[in-house]
């Protein structure tokens with residue numbers, strides 16, 4: 373498997389619950405390394421641009437409102453198969469369907485407030501990492 377870099381966002385619900393450290397610990401324990409991070413409050417424009425792929429979906433407005441409801445913790449995670457590994461650690465989008473022991477099963481309340489975002493493919497990981505960390509070299513050295 374290849375060394376990959378993926379984008380992870382701890383959403384406003386997770387930041388409000390004061391569980392940044394607990395969630396980051398799960399990534400680290402699974403072998404992922406935080407190679408860039410920032411805690412910040414997204415503007416509406418940024419949230420809309422980041423989730424542009426979902427702009428036609430019925431939940432888009434609620435998703436944007438939620439993502440700007442408080443600060444988020446954005447990270448680039450690097451490691452073997454980082455993209456799929458992060459998705460496995462996150463669990464299903466709807467926390468009611470997320471496997472026991474996943475981040476969403478343990479920290480998320482609803483499909484809206486579902487604690488984490490993670491890139492879902494090599495292409496989206498490249499675009500999403502560049503969106504927040506334009507100066508980060510995506511390939512491992």
Ligand code: IDP
Nearest residue numbers: 426431435464465483484485486488489490492
């Ligand atoms: P993902 O975050 O597991 O990749 P996506 O389908 O990419 O899921 O959706 C992006 C985000 O939009 C989800 O994390 C969730 O917060 C929200 N979302 C997705 N589907 C629904 C829905 O049916 N109702 C409300 N919010 C949704």
Ligand code: MG
Nearest residue numbers: 489490491492
């Ligand atoms: Mg997605």
